[in-house]
Amino acid sequence: MLSESVGKKSNKVRNTVEKGAVKKFAEAVGDLQTIYIDEKVGKNSRYKTNIAPPTFPRVFDFGIIEGFKLPSVGLIHGEQHYHYERPLLVGEEVQCYSEVHSYVEKTGSFGKMGFLSIKQYGEDINGELIFSSEQIIIVPEAVARGLGI
């Protein structure tokens, strides 16, 4: 079932880098740097506004991939990668979507496990890429069985 979803993409969802959400997020990761939260520092920076922390896209809605649903328990977040063309700017709109990139199964000392790669993208209003990210999710065999794979 998971391998059948490879290549599927979500719809694009318009997100806003909200000032309040950035502050709340920066607080939650203990990174209250002025470039994230102080308007004056933002205005005087090369971006003329505040920016968001690099792991902020966790907050975004990346749309729904049709026919693709993961269980809410039993999965392990194995890896996370981010690539930025430039930082996210507070106040800007970002078009976000996601894609099931790959699914492979490997047999190791813990039995058979699946490795699912989900890619996520954020574009500006002109369709230019701002960032991409990849999540590697480990699917233990028991969980895979529950999914009817």
Added chain:
Amino acid sequence: MSKLNELQVGAKLYEIVLSPVSRLDLIKYAGASGDYNPIHTIDDEAKKLGLPGVIAHGMWTMGNLAKLFTSYYEEGFLQDYSIRFQDMVFLDDVITLMAELTEKEETKLKFSVAAINQRGKEVLKGSAVFALYE
């Protein structure tokens, strides 16, 4: 604070030692990120999965680690940030965040990064590329 691009390969950034992980830290991160997986906030749910109690969101630790670079924002930005989650982080764990410059190009600085717990075990490791402005 010295400039990031004045560092030589092998130099380490100042380590940050986080306060012991508290339940409130994880509740705050759940709220701020929208990740309400109960394994991070409700002990009973974590125990159902055979864990002794709640574990931190891997992304909480990854989010914390990025702050080693934040104060250098005038010099550049984090272009690539890659993490492998190596082990679980529990309540009261004391996490140390570290980064070391491994490669230096004209406009890019590559670091190895890691977070270790109070027993010296790596809970998270990876790399970061800091792109310098012209």
